[in-house]
Amino acid sequence: MKFATLANNTPDGRLHLVSRDLSRCAPAEAAPTLQALIENWDALAPALQTQYEALNAGGGEPFDPASALAPLPRAWQWLDGSAYESHGTLMAKVFGIDNHADKERPLMYQGLSDHFLAPCADVPLPTEDDGIDFEGEFGVICDAVPMGTDAATARGHIRLLVQINDWSLRAVAPIEMRTGFGWVQAKPACSMAPVAVTPDELGDAWRDARIDLPLVVDWNGERFGAAGGYDMGFGFDQLVAHAARTRKLVAGTVIGSGTVSNENYREIGSSCIAERRGIEMLDEGAARTGFMRFGDRVRMECRMADGTPLFGAIDQKVVKG
Amino acid sequence: MKFATLANNTPDGRLHLVSRDLSRCAPAEAAPTLQALIENWDALAPALQTQYEALNAGGGEPFDPASALAPLPRAWQWLDGSAYESHGTLMAKVFGIDNHADKERPLMYQGLSDHFLAPCADVPLPTEDDGIDFEGEFGVICDAVPMGTDAATARGHIRLLVQINDWSLRAVAPIEMRTGFGWVQAKPACSMAPVAVTPDELGDAWRDARIDLPLVVDWNGERFGAAGGYDMGFGFDQLVAHAARTRKLVAGTVIGSGTVSNENYREIGSSCIAERRGIEMLDEGAARTGFMRFGDRVRMECRMADGTPLFGAIDQKVVKG
Numbered sequence: 001m002k003f004a005t006l007a008n009n010t011p012d013g014r015l016h017l018v019s020r021d022l023s024r025c026a027p028a029e030a031a032p033t034l035q036a037l038i039e040n041w042d043a044l045a046p047a048l049q050t051q052y053e054a055l056n057a058g059g060g061e062p063f064d065p066a067s068a069l070a071p072l073p074r075a076w077q078w079l080d081g082s083a084y085e086s087h088g089t090l091m092a093k094v095f096g097i098d099n100h101a102d103k104e105r106p107l108m109y110q111g112l113s114d115h116f117l118a119p120c121a122d123v124p125l126p127t128e129d130d131g132i133d134f135e136g137e138f139g140v141i142c143d144a145v146p147m148g149t150d151a152a153t154a155r156g157h158i159r160l161l162v163q164i165n166d167w168s169l170r171a172v173a174p175i176e177m178r179t180g181f182g183w184v185q186a187k188p189a190c191s192m193a194p195v196a197v198t199p200d201e202l203g204d205a206w207r208d209a210r211i212d213l214p215l216v217v218d219w220n221g222e223r224f225g226a227a228g229g230y231d232m233g234f235g236f237d238q239l240v241a242h243a244a245r246t247r248k249l250v251a252g253t254v255i256g257s258g259t260v261s262n263e264n265y266r267e268i269g270s271s272c273i274a275e276r277r278g279i280e281m282l283d284e285g286a287a288r289t290g291f292m293r294f295g296d297r298v299r300m301e302c303r304m305a306d307g308t309p310l311f312g313a314i315d316q317k318v319v320k321g
Numbered sequence: 322m323k324f325a326t327l328a329n330n331t332p333d334g335r336l337h338l339v340s341r342d343l344s345r346c347a348p349a350e351a352a353p354t355l356q357a358l359i360e361n362w363d364a365l366a367p368a369l370q371t372q373y374e375a376l377n378a379g380g381g382e383p384f385d386p387a388s389a390l391a392p393l394p395r396a397w398q399w400l401d402g403s404a405y406e407s408h409g410t411l412m413a414k415v416f417g418i419d420n421h422a423d424k425e426r427p428l429m430y431q432g433l434s435d436h437f438l439a440p441c442a443d444v445p446l447p448t449e450d451d452g453i454d455f456e457g458e459f460g461v462i463c464d465a466v467p468m469g470t471d472a473a474t475a476r477g478h479i480r481l482l483v484q485i486n487d488w489s490l491r492a493v494a495p496i497e498m499r500t501g502f503g504w505v506q507a508k509p510a511c512s513m514a515p516v517a518v519t520p521d522e523l524g525d526a527w528r529d530a531r532i533d534l535p536l537v538v539d540w541n542g543e544r545f546g547a548a549g550g551y552d553m554g555f556g557f558d559q560l561v562a563h564a565a566r567t568r569k570l571v572a573g574t575v576i577g578s579g580t581v582s583n584e585n586y587r588e589i590g591s592s593c594i595a596e597r598r599g600i601e602m603l604d605e606g607a608a609r610t611g612f613m614r615f616g617d618r619v620r621m622e623c624r625m626a627d628g629t630p631l632f633g634a635i636d637q638k639v640v641k642g
Contacts, residue, residue: 074571076395076435079505098499109502110431114397114571126469126567147642148447169567178419181430182503184400188567246447246490246509250395250435321468 001045001052001198003160004312005034005069013069017052017060018195022309024060026051034072034141034160034196039251041143041159065312070116070192071162072141076250078113078190080137080166081106081239082258083232086265087275094278095174106234106242109182111166113254117191119314123167124321125188131170132292132318136215136271136300138229139164139256140236141196145249154240155209157249161202163193163215163302163311164256170274170291190256193300193311205304209235213310215260217271218299219292224276225269227260229302271300294320322366322373322519324481325389325633326355334390338373338381339516343630345381347372355393355462355481355517360572362464362480386633391437391513392483393462397571399434399511401458401487402427402560403579404553407586408596415599416495427555427563430503432487434575438512440635444488445642446509452491453613453639457536457592457621459550460485460577461557462517466570475561476530478570482523484514484536484623484632485577491595491612511577514621514632526625530556534631536581538592539620540613545597546590548581550623592621615641 004025005013012033016025030047031037037044082088083106092099117123125132141160149157166187173186199206205213211229218224234242239255260271266283270276277287292298301313325346326334333354337346351368352358358365403409404427413420438444446453462481470478487508494507520527526534532550539545555563560576581592587604591597598608613619622634 074397076397077433082502097501105496107500107502108505110433110505112398112431112568114574124468130567147445172567175426177501179428180418180498180501180503181403181428182501184429184431184564185567243505246451246493246506247433253435 001048002201003028003034003071003196004063004194005071005073006067007069011074013073017048017055018063019055019060020308022063022065022195022312024055025063026055026060035252038141038143038159065194066120068194069118071194071196072116072192072252072254074115075113075252075254077253078111078256079108079243079253080111080256080258081108081234083234083239084258084261085233086231086263087259087261090265090275090278094281103233106239107258108239108242111187112189115189117189117316119191119194119312120316122319123191123316124319126321128293130172133168133170133273134298135166135168135259136217136225137164137166137256137258137260138162138211138215139254140240142240142249142251142253142255144251145240145244145253147244147246147248149241149244151237151241154244155237157240158199158209158236160196161199161211162196162254163300163314165191165298165300165314166256167191168272191314191316193314195310195312197310201310209237213302213304215271215300215302217269220297223269225271227262227265227268227271229257229260231262232257292318294318322369323522324349324355324392324517325384325515326392326394327388328390332395334394338369338376339384340376340381341629343384343386343516343633345376346384347376347381356573359462359464359480386515387441389515390439392515392517393437393513393573393575395436396434396573396575398574399432400429400564400574401432401577401579402429402555404555404560405579405582406554407552407584408580408582411586411596411599415602424554427560428579429560429563432508433510436510438510438637440512440515440633441637443640444512444637445640447642449614451493454489454491454594455613455619456487456489456580457538457546458485458487458577458579458581459483459532459536460575461561463561463570463572463574463576465572466561466565466574468565468567468569470562470565472558472562475565476558478561479520479530479557481517482520482532483517483575484621484635486512486619486621486635487577488512489593512635512637514635516631516633518631522631530558534623534625536592536621536623538590541618544590546592548583548586548589548592550578550581552583553578613639615639
């Protein structure tokens with residue numbers, strides 16, 4: 001199934017089913033909001049599956065991804081991992097810090113979840129001096145996960161897959177990292193691509209609780225990266241289990257992969273500017289790529305190997321807030 | 322005004338006004354929940370003030386703080402500072418780490434906010450090996466704060482004061498701190514004392530956006546500390562402004578002070594076990610106080626100088642989760 005949320009003057013919007021080709025949509029009959037659905041998934045999903053199959057056969061109204069909200073416009077919890085080893089290794093090398101990547105223990109922080117920006121909304125930020133950067137990621141939305149759930153069981157709690165831009169302010173991030181407290185100012189609201197999908201929509205590309213598809217990133221209309229999603233050091237099942245070790249996870253918890261990155265980043269590019277700057281430091285002795293300026297756009301999209309659209313595109317402009 | 326939330330089989334409970342002496346309560350007529358109130362404070366507060374004055378004159382039903390939920394049973398955002406310098410200085414000295422206290426920049430992390438434990442609910446945690454500790458704190462609840470709000474303006478957005486136990490797992494905390502990502506496993510759900518109060522209830526004890534009253538902490542019935550709330554290096558107004566520099570704050574954001582601590586901790590005691598252990602390390606060469614065991618209780622209460630109850634007491638038992 002594929003879901004989007006359209007504006008209806010409420011904070012959670014109105015849940016819609018979207019046809020597989022993202023051309024048409026219809027209000028979800030069984031659930032008013034994505035939060036309501038995720039809180040009662042098992043009871044509500046069968047009727048929605050029936051409605052989804054009918055929608056794919058025809059009917060509904062035209063779907064305009066650019067007018068959609070984030071599929072989950074606000075969440076009770078957003079926990080973001082950093083599961084791509086090549087990203088962590090590169091950043092550690094560049095900044096001369098310890099590489100905190102640990103084969104046994106995922107990296108994860110808790111971020112702002114009271115609003116996720118709509119996929120084509122402007123992104124208001126206070127100043128270019130903060131080092132405005134994007135981070136292309138994948139994420140999952142879970143139903144309620146009991147404390148102490150193991151990874152094998154956690155996989156069954158992953159109900160939806162999403163695509164995220166984890167906006168980051170690079171001038172602030174290292175200052176906050178040094179305190180050990182994690183990021184507050186360095187991590188403003190994230191954006192979410194318009195469509196959340198059930199894992200079965202990916203077929204074999206949902207593999208080992210990882211999304212085995214490239215995330216294509218364009219900055220101001222130029223290709224910036226197309227890293228594949230599979231190379232996570234920990235699968236989403238392990239990230240969910242890590243998050244749930246000392247807390248139960250509320251239904252609707254969103255868990256992110258961290259910046260999508262592959263070891264051959266010199267060939268396929270990156271999903272954030274910081275990584276490209278790091279490569280420049282290693283290869284050329286200094287970073288020459290600047291961070292984003294007001295008016296800049298970033299576009300991120302992931303499609304199936306046959307071109308079938310999946311999450312729709314994030315396509316946003318950064319503006320002075 | 323004083324507010325409590327009583328269980329009614331919904332996640333947000335039913336908002337009640339509580340008499341100044343915490344003996345009686347009545348359903349808040351103007352707002353069903355604290356979240357609804359904080360989203361529309363200016364419009365709803367006058368009628369509630371009238372109802373509160375009538376309740377103080379008589380009527381209502383008996384108020385049992387032990388049966389209350391957290392006044393805000395779940396929040397869209399919880400940002401916890403660490404504003405007591407004596408706590409930070411001591412912890413840095415004990416652990417041989419840099420003291421991250423900065424005169425210009427508060428310490429702050431984003432924590433779990435999808436549920437706050439009720440003040441007398443059992444606290445389920447997975448294992449004693451994690452180093453179970455309490456952290457007695459004060460906090461504020463804000464209405465909506467625009468991005469970029471300065472401290473002077475932020476003060477007007479502080480609508481309610483609360484008392485919090487920020488449960489902490491000390492065996493995990495340093496591992497997570499070293500990554501720079503902040504705490505996930507080390508910070509399970511917090512608890513909140515039963516009553517949230519408007520700042521005017523404190524009279525002169527609400528001073529410089531600080532709570533100038535002691536927080537009395539008892540561990541298994543023995544006095545553990547009674548540190549005063551005033552000694553914050555940053556007032557709550559500055560903490561709110563710090564949080565809002567690169568994000569707007571959703572109405573109902575809870576912002577914490579960090580562990581209440583005073584420089585004369587050898588005389589007045591501490592609000593967390595880690596601090597006592599630190600003092601033992603300095604004075605005796607080794608920590609001799611262990612962390613909490615399953616079955617242990619901690620009680621935290623803050624009263625006015627004349628004995629008038631304020632937030633009611635947190636009084637909880639730690640259990641195997």
